[in-house]
Amino acid sequence: MRKSSIKIASILLLVVFLAAFKLAEEDFTKLISGKLEKFRQMYPVEKAYLHLDKPYYMTGDTLWYKAYLVEGSLHFADSASNLLYVDLIEQRTGKNWTLRHTHMDAGVGNGEIVLADSIPPGAYLIRAYTNWMRNSSEDFFFQKDIFIFDKTGNASAPGTGKVDLQFFPEGGELIAGTSTRIAFKAVNTNGLGQDIRGFVLDQNKDTVASFKSEHLGMGRIPFSPKSGATYSAFLRDQNGTITSYPFPEVKENGYTLLVDNLSNPLKTRIIAYANIPGKSELPVHVVGHSRGIVAFVARGKIGAKGLMMLVPNTDLPDGITHLTLFNSENKPVSERLIFIDHAHKLRIGITPSRNTFRPREKSEIEITVSDTSGKPLEANLSVAVTDAGQIQQQTNDQHILSYLLLSSDIKGFIEQPSYYFDETKAERKIHRDILLMTQGWTRFRWDEVLKDSLQPAERFLEQGITFSGEVTRNNKKPVEKTPLSVYLSNDSLNSFLTAETDELGRFTLYNLIFEDSLRIRVQGMNKKNNQNLTIKVLPFAPPKVSQAKTPYFPLTIDGQLLSEFLKRNAQDQEIARKIRESRERLLQEVTIKAKKEVQRDSRKIYGTPDASIKMTPQLVGGRTSVLDILAGRVAGVQVVGSGMNASVYIRGNRNEPQFVLDGMPVDKDFISSMNVNDVESIDVLKGASAAIFGMGGGNGVISILTKRGNDNYDYSQEIVPGVLASKIAGFHIPKAFYSPAYPANAAQNVAPDYRSTIFWAPMLKTDKNGKVRLQYYNSDAATTVDIRVEALSATGLPGFGKSTYSVN
Template identity: 70%
Template sequence: MHKSRIRILAAALFLFIVAFKWADEDFTKMISEKLLRYRQAFPIEKAYLHTDKPYYMTGDTLWYNAFLVEGALHNPDSASNLLYVDLIDQRSGKNFALRRTYLTGGVGNGEIILADSIPPGSYSLRAYTNWMRNAPESFFFHKDIQVFDPAGSMPAAATGKVDLQFFPEGGALVAEIATRIAFKAVNASGKGEDVAGFIMDQNNDTVASFKSEHLGMGRFQFAAKSGASYTAFLKEKSGSVMKYEFPKVNETGYTLVVDNTSNPLKTRIIAYAKVPDKAEVPVNIVGHSRGIVAFVAKGKISGRGLMMNIPNTDLPDGITHLTLFNEENRPVSERLIFIDHNHSLRVRIAPSKAAYKQREQAEIEIAVSDTAGKPVETHLSVSITDAGQIQQQVHDQNIVSYLLLSSDLKGFVEQPGYYFDDTQTERKMHRDFLMMTQGWSRFKWDEVLRDSLEAPKYYLEQGITFAGEARRNKRPAEKTALSIYVSTDSLSNFLTAETDEKGQFALYNLIFEDSLKVRVQGMGKKGNQNLNFSIFPQEIPRIAPSQNPYFPLTVDAKLLNDFLTRNAQDQEISRKIRANRERLLQEVTIKAKKQVQRDPRKIYGNADASIKVTPELAAGRTSVLDILAGRVAGVSVTGFGMNARVSIRGNQNEPQFVLDGMPVDKDFIASMNVNDVESIDVLKGASAAIFGMNGGNGVISILTKRGNSNYDYTQDIVPGVLVSKIAGFNVPKVFYAPAYSPKDPPNLNPDYRSTIFWAPMVKTDKNGKAKIRYFNSDATTSVDVRVEALSTSGSPGFAKSTYSVN
């Protein structure tokens, strides 16, 4: 789908290079091919979750909508169809929930019930695919979630020394080259800390001072002297001074100074170098965005440096990675810049009224268009919350800030929405501080430039994987054919597999909900009962517990108290309603003739003959056919075991064999364990007509104990047979939204929902519009409406609005 866009970018790049003659064709080709090869071998996937609110109470339900995109162009058609969503306790690293979310076109939804057994505290909501595990865990989607108990217990404020780090522009501090130093100060809770301090040299002379401007970040000019060493000092609020390390001074090296904030139309790049015995140093500068080359330029660094201007129109929205290569084609300096053409979707939220009454039906129209004003058919999710209970976080993460910014930076980005808020006049400068202090590390250049790439460890998943191992006499049962019977409440099927040289087997891309019953046994003629099977458990990526869990919320005390009080009241009402329903059901007496449920494995009616297999009947028999011999009139069984031959009514050809409703061959039936058989049905003549031509010689239907939906899987294990259940995709629940009528008695049950409405799978029409309707609660309050959208072309969109309930 996005190959055409890549070709357009490649064509534009070619014209750009030819017009300016900035780089040698060989170097440009080498870098472009290396990046393309790496991107094809390790394509990036990004996951994002939109939740209904930022914090919850035990017993509450966390609702989420999931987006999965291809990482370079953000198209929501990534290859994976299975997204894992889990909830990690930041203190212990324990996983309290795991959801398997099925994605269609890169979109899915689900929920996590926060049971009373979940301890209150700070959690990380995490989303990832199996393929994403080839990258560091830090590139999974993470969202900090706070879960309160009814008492509203708050974690103690973290204390400790401020973490202060300095980042020379371009990566290195080179002697006698004037540059800029960015810095970032973070407190023990993980938030930016406003700081001020100074720099002293080895002679204890103050050579520079610094003061943060935004969330603990700032920047200052600095020129290091040859042979000098420096130390940073931080002035604390108490009046004391703390000592910190300052970057080491290199006598030789390269650096970059970049300005893309002064002029919105172009980015100025200045490269400096200090190389022994060289007055001019040939270099190449590569700019790429998410692995796609944007430009390649060539020049020579003189004593005054090398300056070039790059038109911003040639750079895509988001982060562009600038890398300086020396004459040996080795990366020696790097710098990140952010380009904002404001190409995100335009999302407009229009309530039908500025104010509603309690329990009145609200109607909201959502219109989505592109930057040219053309309507966009797209997917979006909508969260509507009571602002009297839920305090939306200042400049919180949204799909725009995540895809264009946070997902391509390492580490936690505080208040990411700030950098996209048009009302913040200093946001571009502060965003550049962020580019200098939090580097991009999805790959390392030495990995990209090597001649061969290692094969990825984790594969793409388009469904559930069932994998295990077979052993015979404690050794791997290699190259052994297996039959695998799978069934749900409504479907069943026979599959085959073969073990590899390690005795391992797997079924990939299974699509089923809730759970799947599985029976595995060997298909060989000998030694099936000597097989021992084991299932590989679900491997869940671990996360290290945080020594100082980050408390992500800023919540007014009264508002939090109202949320906890009303949430507890709502949960209590729900419990009483359920209890009343249970009592009512216990008092109901239903009289009717008992209906015998039809066995779904039988597509036929009554069999002409049926044998109930008891332990006594199976004793001493090595084959199902041995049980059949001599027990049904008209059925002839000659021979023994695997060599037996069966005929019905003297037919020269053998009958059709059916196992739990699925046609199989005789050898498979003959190899079955007789203790696994529940009954044998024989169909002759007209009774077998339902099987068509295949039933012309009669039908023998084998029904197994494990194929019966009422079978108890805790029964004794049959030798050589594995019986188990595996978890499938979680079935998303529907958000309950009450419907009120003017005739309803007032306040029959108080309604103070914190999440008033949640609509995760909304689609706009050809006019780019969608309407949602729901009923407000009993609260006299302001209502927050938040919409997140993603187009099929990869453009994200976000909008928020409010209305009042009087």
């Protein structure tokens, strides 16, 4: 991970209630800065984000995604992990239907998920995470709700029941005699914000406050709790029914923190109050940090009327700043989140060559990317082009800007997150501030940060595929460490290596780089009792997801649009099915006469061997070593000794021959330790026949071919003691998005074309002038076309842009 720091902000302090106020002592500043920096270095944060081609799908459809992976503090597009897991979870059952190993290069990657007809329709969760991210709460995985329909458009019915209402005192607690503000949030059974009206009664049933939600079930009220008082909240629904809810408890003693960074865009006002018996003046510190990097540290005293300071926002970075009040014992006693918005982001321009195109006509689009000042930038971007007559873009849906600066740093679901970044919405900043009062910060916990010693992270950074297994002897864990030999192969890779189990019999191979799948063969290398070993794979276990209490319908879709989408999508799938059937049409019986071609064994780089032994049960019976089988069976091959101590010589040579296993050179000890039941044949090459192996074949070659090394071998046929043969999944190979071409002078294809995703380009880059161009052909639909672009610069600036044009 790159190491960076944000300059400690200069602090402008304004004393209102105290005559004395000074900057923090140097030792406390060093303490907090050092603790946060050490914590950040020990547990660096990664953030993942997925850009999807559309918000909903149909069974049989393909979900396309672009993956972004960044360093968590400054959002540099250069995370240490090269493997990103992408999976698809059914919300109703929590079942994991698909897992993709996405290869990340310089923080970007892409892939797709084919939604098979066997996938049940309903609400799903698509997640993205690295192995390193699993050291933290799963709440900080990338998670997005999508919906998969079947051909009938079936969907879950909206839930019904009691609204969930919670209250959140600013700073954390209600302190008797201290005026404060209380934020609230009401959520319905579908998990979405619910507009409400209500009131608060004290223990005498007197009304002390009334409240009404301002945005998506959220709002806040001024409140002055009294000593010894208890309060209850009540909601009144449209039918006049009144429902009671608990209200926060009033604490007699404690601290609270009030913050205002909305009245003055250049400064943040921080007010601290305290009620501690016997204390008239309380020395405190206020610490501000953004994503684990210290922004400022200041010291003052809370008097009878409180303490106020003004902090300039100039040097605070865009995004969430975490404010913490520390008491005289350097313990955190009150917290508050604020959002700093300097509007530092990528500006994305999307310019179609025309405003209107014809069906099946080529569209040409130019995309420009610049920073806030208008300077062109090189950036990595992804583009989704969809038919607005089928796909209804969701209101204020998540995009890379809202995710990196907001959603990724606070716990819990955020409804309509991009609303808080829409510069056309005048009240977005107020509503964003209320949001931060209702959703807590959990990525940095002070009790963990302030520990004297930090434990190493349990999970590691992955730069390739990890393969783990376990070895037991006679159904028990082996007491001593066990040496292993491992043979890896696929169409482009052949590799032999050795490994060793730990005291618990477990072994792991790290950072394997391969695509699609890999054949792996593991066997013990003990000099005796090798056949008593049992080797098994420890499969990757995706993190479990908590089953939704009530599956909800997470989308807003016009009924006519949904009907059009389902009809067109089913039509496209039927056309594709007929095309496949026509390609597979049966011919009448035809007799073809030719010599049978014997398929060449890819494990043999040589021609016909000088001698070959085919394994049979009678030949293997009673033998414990491959070398024992060779003894006396091949002219010119001499075996001296037996078992693990045997030596082999080919006539005319003083040294032992080169041993080869399934085409890979290995040492004799490995061959001697092999289970004879796993051998298919033994080839012997002498003199000129062995010359193909170069200097290594100067003393002849003995080539052992295994049953499991044969591509046609049925792995379910038998279990060989002491040997594990399996396949493991590698990096997903992304498919190319199919976009048909319709030349103007060519005859029109009779098959109708009503793609819902008209074009998908996940791996585009702008040039040094900040520009990139793309071309594609429109479908048959007379419609409005949506273009959505998401982008990230190498320095961590995110951006989002959208545009439309017409087809008629």
